Every structure is written in structure tokens, then in C-alpha cells.
Amino acid sequence: MQVSHPVGMFNHLPPEDVFLATDEMGNDMGMGYMVYQYQPHLYPDCPINLYFSLDCQPAARYMLFGALVARARQLRDCDPTVRARVYTNIAPQDLRMKDFYEHSGFDCSDSEEVLQLPMPIGDGRIPMSCAVAPTAVNTPEEQAALLYRLQQNDITYIDQAYLNQLQRMPHFMVLGLYRNTELVGEVIMAGEGDHCELAAIYITPPCRRQGMGRALLHRCMAIMAAEGVSYVTARIMSRSQPQKRLMNAFNAQVLGQTMIYPGLFL
Numbered sequence: 518m519q520v521s522h523p524v525g526m527f528n529h530l531p532p533e534d535v536f537l538a539t540d541e542m543g544n545d546m547g548m549g550y551m552v553y554q555y556q557p558h559l560y561p562d563c564p565i566n567l568y569f570s571l572d573c574q575p576a577a578r579y580m581l582f583g584a585l586v587a588r589a590r591q592l593r594d595c596d597p598t599v600r601a602r603v604y605t606n607i608a609p610q611d612l613r614m615k616d617f618y619e620h621s622g623f624d625c626s627d628s629e630e631v632l633q634l635p636m637p638i639g640d641g642r643i644p645m646s647c648a649v650a651p652t653a654v655n656t657p658e659e660q661a662a663l664l665y666r667l668q669q670n671d672i673t674y675i676d677q678a679y680l681n682q683l684q685r686m687p688h689f690m691v692l693g694l695y696r697n698t699e700l701v702g703e704v705i706m707a708g709e710g711d712h713c714e715l716a717a718i719y720i721t722p723p724c725r726r727q728g729m730g731r732a733l734l735h736r737c738m739a740i741m742a743a744e745g746v747s748y749v750t751a752r753i754m755s756r757s758q759p760q761k762r763l764m765n766a767f768n769a770q771v772l773g774q775t776m777i778y779p780g781l782f783l
Contacts, residue, residue, distance in 0.1 A: 518546065518577055520584050536584045538577035547573020549581045551588050558722065559671040559757055563782065565601035567592055582621065586781075593783045604780035611777075618779035627756045629776040632769040634715070634749045636742055641735030644696075644728060649736050652691040652703055654684065663691065666703065670719035675705070683707040683716055688744055694720070694733045702729055704737045706749075713741050715751035718763070725759070731766045754778070 519539050522532040530550055538546040549571045557564040567589040573581050589603035604627070607614045615625050643649060654660050660680060667675055675683075683689055686707040694702040702720035706713050720730045738749055752775065753760040 518580050520580055534588060536581055536588075538573055538581050540576070546577035547571075547581060549573065549585045551585055551592070553592055554673075556671045558719070559754070559759070560602075562758070563600040563602050565593065565596070565599050567601060567603040567783075569603065569605050571605060578617070590783055601783045602780050603783060604778050606776050606778050609774045609777050615777065615779070621781075623779040623781045625777055625779045627754070627778040627780055628774045629778070630753055630755050630774055631772045632751050632753065632764055633772055634738070634751060634764070634767045634769045636747060636749065637735045637738055637767070640739045641732055643694075643732050643736065647694060647696045647701075647729070647732075649692055649694055649733065652693045654680070654691055663703070666700075667717060667719065670721070672717045672719060675717055688713050688741060688746060690737060690740060692733065692737045692740070694729055696724065696729075702733050704733050706737050706741060708741075708746065711746055712748045712750070713738075713746045715749065730763050734763070734767070 518541070521537050521539070523535050523537060525532060527535040527550070530552070534551040534553075536549045538548065540546055549569060552568045554566040554568060555564055556566055560566060569585045569589065571578070571581055571585065586603060589601075593601040605618075607618070609628070619625055652663060654663055660677065664675065664677065664680065667673075683705065684707075687709045689707045691703060691705050693700050701724045702718070704718040705716040707716055708714055715734070718730060718734055720733070738746075741749070750772070751764065751769065753764055755761070756778075
């Protein structure tokens with residue numbers, strides 16, 4: 518068994534972060550890759566998160582896995598003063614891979630959870646000196662500006678295609694929170710019928726821990742209720758304390774898991 522790197526860039530990843538496995542006859546046995554993520558807003562307790570993907574035949578699993586973890590330690594050592602974690606994702610029902618990662622020393626308690634948020638009563642109180650207003654996303658420039666603001670706040674899973682998909686939903690809203698005319702947060706919600714899902718929410722760092730996220734989400738849900746929505750869900754990372762605090766503020770109830778994230782602090 519041999520592990521090597523591709524000659525050049527692979528799917529926008531540098532070759533040193535991509536690992537290819539072949540057997541003695543040169544047959545393809547699978548691959549793995551590493552993605553470096555700096556996410557201080559989402560995970561203030563562990564800003565560096567090193568995601569890896571492992572897709573290979575069982576015979577190559579341990580060798581590729583070892584190469585990926587070794588690469589994660591190299592990337593961590595670039596800034597050893599900042600806490601780092603290496604992680605991947607598996608389906609909740611994939612007990613075989615869950616057992617593999619647990620035997621490798623990974624913690625499998627982190628997950629993506631789906632929660633139901635009770636519909637709030639009234640419009641909610643907006644903090645003093647603040648106001649809310651819909652964010653325009655009609656032009657390519659407006660959409661690009663929104664995506665940039667989301668990325669600046671560690672919301673990278675919403676790209677142009679996903680945003681366009683949300684916009685086609687019968688219920689769709691991007692609501693901005695302004696303090697003295699300065700945009701300090703936005704929430705995105707979309708759905709159909711009586712159901713909407715919280716797609717994203719952020720508050721800029723200087724304005725966090727002041728109840729602004731709760732007020733913004735409350736107002737957005739109230740607007741959706743006026744459109745006939747009575748059932749709101751959200752997906753959060755169970756290890757993200759900011760996300761959990763927001764959900765707890767609404768007494769949200771966990772409905773289930775969509776993904777498990779085996780991880781190891783480095």
C-alpha cells in the first residue's frame with residue numbers, strides 16, 4: 518500500500534492536503550483530504566478546526582487515516598498557541614465508522630442537531646437604538662455582499678446556489694438588525710406551507726452577548742407567523758456554545774441528529 522499526493526491542485530485544495538492510496542499493483546484504493554478552517558466566531562473555545570474526508574476501501578483506511586491526522590498536527594503546529602481540533606462527519610446510523618473513530622481516540626458526542634423553536638408571542642422588543650429592516654438581495658451585487666458578510670462571520674455553507682434555492686421558497690426573508698444605522702446582524706429564514714427553517718443568523722462580534730440575536734430571530738419569526746408559519750426548525754452544531762445559547766433562549770426542543778462529528782483536540 519502506498520500513499521501519495523496529486524501532482525497539482527485538487528478541487529481547489531493544495532496537493533499537500535490531499536492523499537491518494539494505491540495498492541502494490543497501482544490500483545486506486547481511495548483518497549482523503551484535509552480542509553483548514555479558522556472559525557473564532559462559531560467556536561471561540563477552539564478556533565482552528567481541521568476537517569478531513571476519508572473515502573477508501575477498508576484495506577487503506579488506517580494508512581490514509583494516519584496520514585490525515587499527521588497532516589492535521591502539522592497544520593496545528595503552524596500556530597500552536599491557538600487550540601485546534603481535527604474532525605470528520607459520519608451518518609448517525611454508521612456504527613462501523615463510529616466504532617473505528619472511537620477506537621482511534623476520537624470523541625463522537627458532537628453532532629448536528631435539528632431543533633424545533635416554539636413560536637414566540639408578539640413581535641418582541643428590539644434593543645434601544647436598534648431597528649430591523651429587510652435586506653435586499655435582488656441583484657447579483659446585493660447577493661454577493663450578503664454572502665461576503667456571512668463568510669466574515671464563519672457562515673460558509675451558504676453559497677450562491679444555496680442562496681438562490683432559498684430565494685425560490687414561498688417563504689423567504691433576510692432581516693437585518695441596525696444599531697444607529699450600522700448593520701450589526703442578519704437572519705435568513707425560508708420555507709413553505711406552515712414550516713420554515715432558520716438558515717443562518719449572525720451578530721457582529723462587538724454586539725454579541727447583548728440579546729440582539731434573540732431579538733432579531735424573535736422579530737423574524739413573528740413576521741413569518743403573519744405569513745402563516747407555525748412550525749420553525751433550526752440546525753445547530755451541538756458543540757457550538759453561541760448556537761446552543763440562542764436555542765436555549767427560545768426553549769427549543771431537540772428533534773434528532775442529522776450528522777455525527779467524530780473529533781480529537783490536538
